[in-house]
Amino acid sequence: MVKARSRPGAAATTGAVTLSSVAERAGVSLATASRVLHGSGGRAVGDALRARVFAAAQQLGYVSNGPAQALARASSSVVGLVVHDVADPYFSAIAAGAMRVARAHDLMVMVAATFRDPELELEYLARLRAQRARAVLLAGSGFTDPGYTSRLAAQIEGFERQGGRVALVGQHGVPADAVLPGHREGAAEAARYLWELGHRRIAVVCGPRALETVAHRLDGIREALRGLGADLAERDVVEADFTRSGGRTATLELLRRNPGVTAILALNDLMAAGALAALREERRAVPAEVSVIGFDDLPQAADLHPALTTVRLPLEEIGERALRLILEEEPGYAPRAVPVPATLVMRASTGPAPR
Amino acid sequence: MVKARSRPGAAATTGAVTLSSVAERAGVSLATASRVLHGSGGRAVGDALRARVFAAAQQLGYVSNGPAQALARASSSVVGLVVHDVADPYFSAIAAGAMRVARAHDLMVMVAATFRDPELELEYLARLRAQRARAVLLAGSGFTDPGYTSRLAAQIEGFERQGGRVALVGQHGVPADAVLPGHREGAAEAARYLWELGHRRIAVVCGPRALETVAHRLDGIREALRGLGADLAERDVVEADFTRSGGRTATLELLRRNPGVTAILALNDLMAAGALAALREERRAVPAEVSVIGFDDLPQAADLHPALTTVRLPLEEIGERALRLILEEEPGYAPRAVPVPATLVMRASTGPAPR
Incomplete structure (x- = not known):
């Protein structure tokens, strides 16, 4: 819109x-x-x-x-950064990029963590507005709930009327400058890669589908498979927390539901780490019996065992670009959208489908 | 003092x-x-x-x-959190703990990253003071430079005179409430464990010794070995960045200097991840040929290959305790020091010394 x-x-x-x-x-x-x-x-x-x-x-x-x-004076030298969880390396990488830009502009950063609660996101935005933050970067995924979206749009409009600037990471369904990570395209590429390796029993472990990031990554996989004449069955998608522990639990459940699965797409690297742990527990060889692909390319992905094939997002760059949008450029007459493509990084956790 | x-x-x-x-x-x-x-x-x-x-x-x-x-009103509802690097999981875990407490007190957190520059630490403290932050948590290690320490003490005194509260993680040589992680004791325990496993050619890869955290961990190892009648030779301590890449470089240098080393103490888990990568590159089996111990027990430590033996610090708890000290307790007439012990977590990266 x-x-x-x-x-x-x-x-x-x-x-x-x-x-x-x-x-x-x-x-x-x-x-x-x-x-x-x-x-x-x-x-x-x-x-x-x-x-x-x-x-x-x-x-x-x-x-x-x-x-x-x-x-x-001091308050107008503050920028707000709203994330879902500061201990999640996805957000700390985005924060590191944003803080580098803030530093170059001699600004301090106020970080708020919502723990994926949409109400807290709205509350923090209101408080950053009361603090007269110069700009706010909403780095967390949006939510698929339309009620939330319209309230968010109202908050943003009020903040901008007061002279503040807002940038988003991802599409939140609201009119504001945004950096758009290639969730759909990256996930589609990962699915096609598994298909090329001969996998036909592909499953997904994912975080809450109320998160737009999850919904978009899932859409990408679905569309890619559909393009190849295949369908992702609902029973082959297991939803859990967007964490290592969620990935482990979801994978154990998946192996119970569908013991013949040969490839798992985990919708972030933390879940992929949990998937690898679950497969180790169940004595399934990776990638000989089951291939695993993650998403994000966190710094630790290459140190997982086996080294994780994943979809790379340049997270620090995303944080930098988003903050630059609102600190270094005049507001446009229409919101800008800066796409940041994802790229597949092939490592040792994927291989040809077993015979 | x-x-x-x-x-x-x-x-x-x-x-x-x-x-x-x-x-x-x-x-x-x-x-x-x-x-x-x-x-x-x-x-x-x-x-x-x-x-x-x-x-x-x-x-x-x-x-x-x-x-x-x-x-x-809004400004007095801000607490400052000064870290070295927000993308370092050590700090994001401390930040997560601190933010949980801030949330319970309905406070927002302003996070500043100094990238281990003592001058920036002093500057941010002054700015948080100008912002009228209610309290500031200095979560980064102190520096061993006495000039810095006396300037820090003066800043803290000014901030407290103005009604602000300051807490520290670690000893900074200044009079303020502090949570003291068991750097010395934890490192000593790790060294003694390697000794018990029969290792006599023990080396250390460490971050900058100007960081008090590094100095204290190194002291703990030295004292433990001295207590066992051994000495840590200067050539067996290699200093580099306190990161994965620093750990890799330092380990490659160490193997060049001292090819017969059988155990490596890496002074944080990021450096340990780099040490494991270097040993893999040099085709040295872990732990059959070389044992590796890290420090911190970051969430990813158990997913390294082999799973990392490390010294655990309860990082989120450290962030929580430090912020509680200044938000929930009246200032004492003398600074308080809350020790938080470290514990050795034995996993697969350590084993008996090779014959």
Whole structure:
């Protein structure tokens, strides 16, 4: 959904109340307002006029000096980063990229973790708005719930009206600048690769489908298989937590449901690590009996045993690009979308399907 | 070094300018100040008096309503978290623990990454102070440089005088509440375990010795070996980046210097992952020819090949305990130190010394 947006002016961008808005509200000239508030030649201004200027400054929250001004200045040097889980290496890599850009702009980063609770995401966005964050990067996956999406859109609109900027990682179904990781295409490529290796009994272990990232990766696999004349049966998709432990549990369940599976697509590398652990427990050789592909290419993927074939996303670059969108470029009249392609990295956890 | 501290009062804790300080500066009663600034029965106060109150409020930075007040309120609901590198899973685990506690207190977390630059650590602490953070957790290792330490102590003292609270992970040589991970004891236990397995050619790959964490872990190994009548030769300690890539490089260098080494202590798990990669490249069997021990027990340690024997630190708990110290307990008259012991976790990467 693309929607035109008004271009916020300079005053709105910093979120600061200007001297001229104080002068306007008090019904005095800019020079008078400045004399009263900045103390230059104050004697020339009568008490009644002085009171009007001070009252206007007070009402508008104008701060001319002292701790409050320091505070106001400091707050506009903050950018917010909302992630699902800071201990998840997917998000810490995105955060590292974003923090590098923030550092180059002399900004501090406020990080909020929602633990995949859509309500908390909305709450944090409101609080970052109250904090007058200059910009907010929503790095977590969106949710497939339309009610959430429309409330998110309203929050973003309010934040932008106030001069803030918002960028997203992934499609959230809302009009804001976004970096779009190639979830669909990457997952499709992984599925086609397994097919080329001769696998016909392919299954998926995935995180919660309410996460757009999961939904898009799953769509990619489904479409690729459909293109090859095959279907992904519902019983061959096992959903669990988007973690190592979720991957282990889902794989054990999958092997119970479908002992003949020869290839497993795990929808992130943490789940793939759990899948490898489960296959080890069940004494299934990887890749001789079962091939495994992950997603993300976390730093530890190459150290798994066997080294993990996975779909690589340049996570630090995604964090960098997303923050650059809102710190280094003027807002466009329509939201921008920057695609970041995924690439398949072939390692030792995949091989030809067993006879 | 233990130093008595004054107990900050309530006003200092929130950092807010009070209505009574405005009244005092304007030379009016509290009721008058309130009538002028909060608009209750304002007509009874003359223009000259009104102007005096507004001027005093302005000079002191008093904010009675509007966005500036929201801003002031919001800022005192921020805690700062200073780490070395947010993409390092050691820090993201500590951050996850700290953020859980912050969440329970309805606080937001501002995370700053110093990339192990002591100057940046001091700068961020000053900025968090300007932001009026309620509390700051310095989660990164201290540095062994005494010049840095005295400047850090001065920053912390200023921050506490202003009502802020500071907690440290590890000893930084400064008087502040701290959680002390058992770096020395854990490393000593690992060294003794290798000795018991018959290893007499033990070497260390470590991060920069300017980091206190590295210095303490190295001390623990040295003391343990000395207690067993052995010495750690300087040529058997190879220093590199505290990362996987540093561990790989240091291990390759070590094998060149001392091809007969039978056990390697890597001073964190990332370096241990690099050590295992280097040994694989050099076709040295682990643990048949060379045993490897890491430190931290990151989530991925058990998935390394072979599964890594390591010294476990409860990292999320460390982040939790440190933040609880400053959010849930009154400051003591002397800094508190909470020890968190390390425990050896035996897995498959260690075995008896080869004959």
